Every structure is written in C-alpha cells, then in structure tokens.
Amino acid sequence: MSAQATDEARYLAAFEAAERNGAAHDPTWLRELRRDAMAAFTRAGFPTARRGNEPWKYTDVRSLASTAFVAPDATEPLGEIDLSPYDLPCPRVHQLVFVDGRYAPQLSTDPPSEGERASHVFFERGDGPIVGRIAEAAHYDVPLVREHLGKHAGAAAGAFTSLNTAFVRDGAFVSIPDGVSVPEPIYLLFISTARPERPTVTYPRVLIVAGRDSSATVLVSFESLGDGAYFTDAVTEIVAGPGASLRCITLQRESDAAYHVSTTNVTQARDSSVSSVTVDLGGRLVRHDLSVLLAEPGASASLNGLYLGRGKRHVDNHTFVDHAVPGASSDEVYKGILDDDSRGVFVGHVLVRPGAQHTVAHQVNKNLLLSDGAEADTQPKLEIFADDVTCTHGAAVGQLDPAAMFYLKSRGIGEAVARALLVHGFVREVVDSIADDAVRQYTDDAVMAALRAG
Structure with a gap:
C-alpha cells in the first residue's frame, strides 16, 4: 500500500468508526450525504502538486496528508474559555461558538429555549434571523438544510470539501427569512485549543441562506488558543435569494503551526448582492477556494481579500466567478503582504459564459514583498465567451516606497x-x-x- 493510500485509509477508518458510534439517529439523507462524500474522497485522494494538476500547482499538501490528526475527545469538558479578546465592539450580536468542533452553548448568545429546542419552532420563525446548529436543524428535518447542505459545495469542489462533508455532524446554520433585515452582526466563532500533545482535526461547516429581499452581515472567525499543530477543514455554503444583500467576512487567525483549508461556495439569484471579505493572518499552510455562481441577471459580487505571510507561511487563494447569465457584475481586489520566507499565491478565474452579455467583471491582485526571501505567485485569468462585456484584470508585485x-x-x-x-x-x-x-x-x-x- 502506498503512503498516500495509507494517509487516506486513516480518514476512512475514522469515518467508519464515527458512523458506527454516532449516526444512528441522523436522518437517512444526511447519512447518505456523508457516505457519498467519503466515497468521493477515497476515489480522489489528497491532491498533489504534480505536473498537470493546475489547481494545486503551487501548494504541496504532503505534510498535511501524512500527519496523523485525530478527532478531539468529545467527552472531555471544555473548561473555562475567556472570550473577551474576541468580543465585537457592539452592544448586541447573534453569536454561535464552537470549540474544537463542539457547540459551546455557554459561550453562545440567543440559544433556543427548552420549548423551541424540542420542536420546529426555533427554525420556523419569520420575524428575525435563525442562528442555530446544523445538527438540530437536520434532526428536525428543516427543509432549507435538507435542500441546500452539500448541494453547492459538492464532490466537484475537491477532496477537502468531500472530507468535510463526510464528517459533517454539526456546524452553523444561518437563515434570514424573506424581507428581514438584521441590524446586528451574526458572529460564528470557531476556536481551536491547539494543544501541543496531540494534533487534532476539525470540520467546521457553515450554511447561510438569505431569503428574498433580506439583509445581514455575517462574520466567520477561526481562532487559536494555543501554539500546537492542528488541521481545520472548513466548508461554507452561501445562498442569496432574489434581492438579498449579504456581507460575509472571514477572519482566520490560526496558530502558526496550523493547517487551514477552506472552501466557500456562493450561489446568487436575481438582483442579489454578496460582499465577501477574506482576511488571513495566521496558519502554517493556508488554502482558500472561493467560488461564486452568478445564476440570474442583476446579481453582483464583491470579493476582497487580504493575506499576511511571515516566517515560512504559505497562503494560497483560488477564486472562481461564474458569470452564467447576462447582466451580472463582479469586482475583485486581493492584496498580499509577504515577509521573511513566506509565499503567497493568488489564482483568480473569471468565466463569462456564452450569451452572458452586458457582464461587468474587474479583478486585481497586488502583492507587497517586505523581504528578499518572500515570494508571490499571481495568476489572474479571464475566460470570455461573449462579446458585449466590460472585463479587466491585473496583477502587481512591488516593495515599500x-x-x-x-x-x-x-x-x-x-x-x-x-x-x-x-x-x-x-x-x-x-x-x-x-x-x-x-x-x-x-x-x-x-x-x-x-x-x-x-
């Protein structure tokens, strides 16, 4: 058996053990989703940086794949955690906290009441945001979760997405009902204790569904309490309904020994707007895949990113914007700050499909090198199959003035x-x-x- 096969066999064994121990009460559709995802992962295996594998040309994940990460002990008490360093400077926030992959009700706000927890009531409110757990929503067979979970970030999104889906049992579910505008931020906080004695793996999952003419701001933050090595394999699915306005910010401050791989898939309906801001300040090896489908006319996407490299940190951002219909727009600005012997990668792909006339798409990537050892690889790409469009792209690498x-x-x-x-x-x-x-x-x-x- 090859080393790579052994690496993947560890995850298959962990999956089979988890299914035996904790899946009996899950709905059939969720168990099938997980099984299909694990089958997709075992078929594909971990990606390699071999010649011809363009999406992973610049990023080598062999050290990640060969590390024997284990799931955190779910029976171990969470202990006291001081959240004051992570408090948002506002009087009210809808906050959901997970520690080492486990929901932490004592650290979260607006939890369901006991009556709501025992019924569909919490997930059927129409007068405000629903900020709850995927596990509970799946247990009560909430239609939005069954309809969207795993449908926007599926096997085609890659091996790490399949791996996350294979282990999805909980996570954050955010639903903004039709016509609801949420003035306060929705805060989804994923904390790793990062203990040095054992490298752990967690699979944060986020599903955000914004109804017609709704509006909200969502902050997804990944934080570390220690300096140990661990692996975060995160997936976020965002669905913006007609006329919805979503502002989604992802802040990543993992430990300098952490591996962080995340996939975000956005699907937008007519006249919706999504603003995505991704900020990477930590991690040893970081990879983000952000995919946006502008599925109906009038949809607009604003993608902004910032990544900081120091030491030997490797940060890789891949974005894909699919202009599938006429009359949609996208604007993309990513900036990198690279010091010491760090490396930053940006690959941005904008696809304008046949018939997608009146598309407006702009993309730029700029990198600032603060040392002779830092490196930036930038590859903006426009693929255009329509003639009445306005599209630009550009890239720059420079130093301080x-x-x-x-x-x-x-x-x-x-x-x-x-x-x-x-x-x-x-x-x-x-x-x-x-x-x-x-x-x-x-x-x-x-x-x-x-x-x-x-």
Whole structure:
C-alpha cells in the first residue's frame, strides 16, 4: 500500500468508526450525504502538486496528508474559555461558538429555549434571523438544510470539501427569512485549543441562506488558543435569494503551526448582492477556494481579500466567478503582504459564459514583498465567451516606497512603526470594504496587531 493510500485509509477508518458510534439517529439523507462524500474522497485522494494538476500547482499538501490528526475527545469538558479578546465592539450580536468542533452553548448568545429546542419552532420563525446548529436543524428535518447542505459545495469542489462533508455532524446554520433585515452582526466563532500533545482535526461547516429581499452581515472567525499543530477543514455554503444583500467576512487567525483549508461556495439569484471579505493572518499552510455562481441577471459580487505571510507561511487563494447569465457584475481586489520566507499565491478565474452579455467583471491582485526571501505567485485569468462585456484584470508585485519610509523616519517615527503604517495603508482598501462598523473595527484591530507583531 502506498503512503498516500495509507494517509487516506486513516480518514476512512475514522469515518467508519464515527458512523458506527454516532449516526444512528441522523436522518437517512444526511447519512447518505456523508457516505457519498467519503466515497468521493477515497476515489480522489489528497491532491498533489504534480505536473498537470493546475489547481494545486503551487501548494504541496504532503505534510498535511501524512500527519496523523485525530478527532478531539468529545467527552472531555471544555473548561473555562475567556472570550473577551474576541468580543465585537457592539452592544448586541447573534453569536454561535464552537470549540474544537463542539457547540459551546455557554459561550453562545440567543440559544433556543427548552420549548423551541424540542420542536420546529426555533427554525420556523419569520420575524428575525435563525442562528442555530446544523445538527438540530437536520434532526428536525428543516427543509432549507435538507435542500441546500452539500448541494453547492459538492464532490466537484475537491477532496477537502468531500472530507468535510463526510464528517459533517454539526456546524452553523444561518437563515434570514424573506424581507428581514438584521441590524446586528451574526458572529460564528470557531476556536481551536491547539494543544501541543496531540494534533487534532476539525470540520467546521457553515450554511447561510438569505431569503428574498433580506439583509445581514455575517462574520466567520477561526481562532487559536494555543501554539500546537492542528488541521481545520472548513466548508461554507452561501445562498442569496432574489434581492438579498449579504456581507460575509472571514477572519482566520490560526496558530502558526496550523493547517487551514477552506472552501466557500456562493450561489446568487436575481438582483442579489454578496460582499465577501477574506482576511488571513495566521496558519502554517493556508488554502482558500472561493467560488461564486452568478445564476440570474442583476446579481453582483464583491470579493476582497487580504493575506499576511511571515516566517515560512504559505497562503494560497483560488477564486472562481461564474458569470452564467447576462447582466451580472463582479469586482475583485486581493492584496498580499509577504515577509521573511513566506509565499503567497493568488489564482483568480473569471468565466463569462456564452450569451452572458452586458457582464461587468474587474479583478486585481497586488502583492507587497517586505523581504528578499518572500515570494508571490499571481495568476489572474479571464475566460470570455461573449462579446458585449466590460472585463479587466491585473496583477502587481512591488516593495515599500523608500521615499515614504524616509519621510516617516525623518519625522521621528521608528522603522518598525513606519513600516507598519505604510503596510496598513496598502491594505486599507480591503478593510474599508467592510460595511459594518463593529466588524470593520474588529478586523482592522486584528490586522494592526498582526502587523505590529511582525
């Protein structure tokens, strides 16, 4: 048996054990979804950076695949966790917290009442957001979960998506009913304790469904309490109904020894708008796959990203925007800050399908290299099969302006602070694209803290 086959066999054995021990009360459709996903994973195996495998050309996951990660002990008490470093600066927030993959009700807000928990009531409200657990929604066979879970990020999204789906038992389910506007942020917090004695794996899952003419801001944050090695395999599915307005921010601050692989799939209906902001400040090896399907006319997507590399960190962002119909628009800005011996990868693919006239699509990737050892690989791509479109793309790799550094230092500002100020100015465009004041301030503080730490 090859080493790669052995790596995948570990996950198959863990899957079979989990199915024996915890799947008896799950609905048939969910068990079948998991079984099909594990079959897809075992067929595909972990991706390799071999010649011809373009999606993984720049990213080698052999060290991830060969590490014997184990599931956290579900019987172990969570213990006391201080969430004050992760508090949003706003008086009210809809908050759902998971620690090492387990729901933490004592750290979450707005949990279902005992009466709601024992019925469909919590998942049938129409006057406000539903911020609940996938496990409970699946148990009560909530139609939206059965309809959408695994349908937008399926086997075609890749081996890591299949692996996540094979182990999905819980996660965050957010539903915004038709016509509902949610003024407060919805905060989904996934915490890893990152204990050094055992490398663990978790499978965060998020499903967001926004109804017709609804509006909400959702922050998904990945945080670490320790410095140990672990693996986060995350999947988010977002469905924006007609006229819906969604603002989705992902903040990743994993430990410097962590592997973080995430897939986000967005499907947009007529006249919907989705703003996605992805901020990567941690991790050892980080890979994001973001796919947006503009399925009906009038849909618009704004994709913004920021990634910080230091040490030997490897950050790889792949985006795919599918203009499947006429009259949709997309705008994409990704910026990288790379120091020491880090490496940043950006591959952006915009597809304009035949007949998708009046498409407007813009894409740009800019990278700032702060050391001779840092490396940026950038590959923006337009694939256009319609003639009446407005499409642009561009990429740039540069260094800090010596004149600007000299000016700040001549005003008595130390070199480290001057550099942080200039770098912050470079990424400010991405942070400022966050519309919610509290989430923008929280994200900006996280970025500044990461820059100062460097």
